[in-house]
Amino acid sequence: MPVSAWEIPAAWLLNLALLTARMTALTVFSPLPGAAAAPPQTRVALALLLAALLAPSARFGLGPAELAAPAAVWLVGRAALAELVLGAGLGLALRLLLEAFSLAAQTLGFQAGYSYVNMVDPTTQVDASILNVALALLANLLFFAFDLHLHLIRILAESLTAHPLGTFATQPGDANAFIVLGAMMFDSAVRLALPVVALLLLVDLTLGLLNQAQPRMQLLTLAFPMKIVAGVAALYPVLPQSPRVFYQLAERSFELLTALLGR
Template structure:
């Protein structure tokens, strides 16, 4: 007689829980993390990648909470995994937001505030210079194997913060909020040489306009600031990778520190 393979409803529920809860956390991170969340990446690819990672990581999770999937406790665990994955992806996006802020600051000083277009990633209008720096940051992220380290950190997150029905502590959320200040400080630090130089040029042209009233600052000022900004931007490009490399490297331990804060 051939062997009969039978699956009980209890076993099926255990298998669904072991797959669904990690899958939700991974899909939330992939939907918010840099590179993976880009609009150019098809949704089917995002879902497929999350499902593949969930299948690979599920056997290493150990014991899961004995909570039925279709219950208030199971729904609460699903919500927790969505929040955890989205917050992890957002924490990594802080570095890219820093680069975009630097592009916004520099674009305003160069007179490129009108050079903007709709960005499907952010859902709003973004300056061309900010979009250019963001694209360069993504290329550097790939060159530093950041996408692989992000997947590795995602796998480690299930050991740093296992799936449980316990409430999340507020320390991790406070840590994430305070880290948002790096967007403004880091963006200003990256664009500070360009901003200071252009501000000096504008100050010099203002003094020249007062000394020589026939000097038309409106017809000369814009080309001068634009050319000077392009020249300075070219000089700053060689420092972009050394500036972003330690911040990319610090982003992954911060994600684990954030998860540890949720356990306290």
């Protein structure tokens, strides 16, 4: 069947819609600061902006010939699902990168007693400990301070070259990549939290020995403020190391994403 002239702009608009679907899934699943409180129109506008910026480097996988085929509806549905999966995967990888600090903060807050003071996390819009909110905001600031948002846009542009719109297909090894990302997240969280947790364990042992030596002492009333002070003292030398830990995690994460999307 001959391809008419009106199908050419229709194919272009369809591929632009597929690109917007990839960007929309990315913005929905990525933990952008304040994104949970933002109206849906803001996320759609951000997705359209990213799609407009990356459209010149996009390779269209569906042309007029594919749209004229009898199975055009199935091809379009499969292409849209593939773009949503790819965008969601990139957003999930970004979330795993930033959740390392949140995991470390949850561990420290539970051990040091900071979990008693809660506030609304601007990223997730849920109640979280004050230390969790502080470290989550620190991770977001480091993300922009290291220009990782520019690296993310570069990876998105490279993914459009490696995987033209509508042609992405999952592979058996893709799940292993996210398992590795999760392992790196836990490793970074442990590296941040372990020194403070070790000091708090020594405080608990000291309080236990004091309780054995002086059973009449009201150690329960002393333990809470002592652990809070010890946690603050331990965070003082640990926090300056957090940018280095975050950058190492981000570097390995982006290398893994580049290898995954460049296959």
